[in-house]
Amino acid sequence: MKIPIINSKRQYETIAQKAEAAVLDVMRSGSYILGVNNKEFEKEICKFLDVKHAVTLNSGTDALHLALRALDIGEGDEVISTAFTFVATSESIGIVGAKPVFVDIDPDTFNIDAAKIEAAITPKTKAIIPVHLYGQPCDMDTIIDIAKRHNLFVIEDACQAIGAEYKGKKVGTIGDIGCFSFYPTKNLGTMGDGGLLTTNSQYIKDRVVALRNHGGAIRYHHDEIGVNSRLDEIQAAILRVKLPYIDSWNKARREHAAYYNELFSKCDLIETPKELDNTYCVYHQYTVKIPNRDEVHQMLSDKGIGAMIYYPIPLHLQKVHAKYNFKEGMLPITEKNTKLVLSLPMFAEITKEEQKEVARTLIECVKEANSTVAV
Ligand SMILES: *Cc1c(COP(=O)(O)O)cnc(C)c1O
DSSP, X not given: OOBOSOOHHHHHHHHHHHHHHHHHHHHHHSOOBSSHHHHHHHXXXXXXHTOSEEEXXXXXXXXXXXXXXHTTOOTTOEEEEESSSOTHHHHHHHHTXXXXXXXXXXXXXXXXXXXXXXXXXXXXXXXXXXXXXXXXXXXXXXXXXXXXXXXXXXXXXXXXXXXXEETTEETTSSSSEEEEEOOTTSSSOOSSXXXXXXXXXXXXXXXXXXXXXXXXXXXXXXXXXXXXXXXXXXXHHHHHHHGGGHHHHHHHHHHHHHHHHHHHTTOTTOBOOOOOTTEEOOOSSEEEEOTTXXXXXXXXXXXXXXXXXXXXXXXXXXXXXXXXXXXXXXXXXXXXXXXXXXXXXXXXXXXXHHHHHHHHHHHHHHHHHTTTSOO
């Protein structure tokens, strides 16, 4: 049995009629960019997240980039974040000319270790970007407390965590700005690129509305250098069809995670994900830690089980940041976990049979790959 890490087609089939009707409506309407579907989606997602303002954008990367722009962060500034994430997080810091300062992670959650943030603050620090990786909320109380004491902004990278909660609040609404992605494989994915920035600040909202459309709130009046990051009506219409399902899809992911945990409970070589108290994790990924990971990954792939390494090279060791001379060994926990993690098939529509097959195969491969290792 071939089991992919995600099966987007299966989800499409559950909403096909509604999505196709919505897209057809857009095509027939003659309004293709930033029209009524964008406006309505912004309202609907504000309600879902319980936040005052939402601005649709072209991607999650643009949300991060324009968040920094709206806060006037740039050349000479430093932004604290994690190296255990997708490159877009630190790339956005680079795009505005600021320097990324990486803090090591908590090995249980893979998220930035809030206890280590304060030591990384300098007079140049302007903001912290916590990433709710794999759908798991960061330790936001500690992060907000540090930010308040040091007068820093908090930009949440919630691209993998739409619907996740920290102490009853949706992530992406706790800091100054939240950034979301609607890339097709995200928990709420559209059928192309898409993104969103959320904030409770009218000032930030107005800045981003202008920045996304060439730096002017009024057409053909340009106050600053902006970008073109407008969202298509087709994408917004699809998102409006999908949004009502996100809670049930996230709930299904949580049930699948619990079932994997149960299936792996008798195999000591597989470390299953942990959840913090008072959080609602939405399992964008279900990520285990295993010894001899690369060998196991290859064996799984030979057997048709789709597993992925998110992410194989931590950001401080990527060529893109070479000019900062970050050294190997600088973030020992990040580097160690990069070598252990493996994300397994996870999507709302996966069946129990498929999960059993993934678990059976993984346990078999892990045992075989580690048969010579003393346990
Ligand atoms: C997907 C993702 C992004 C970027 O989103 P795009 O819509 O692909 O630009 C940023 N940060 C994280 C953590 C992501 O997973």
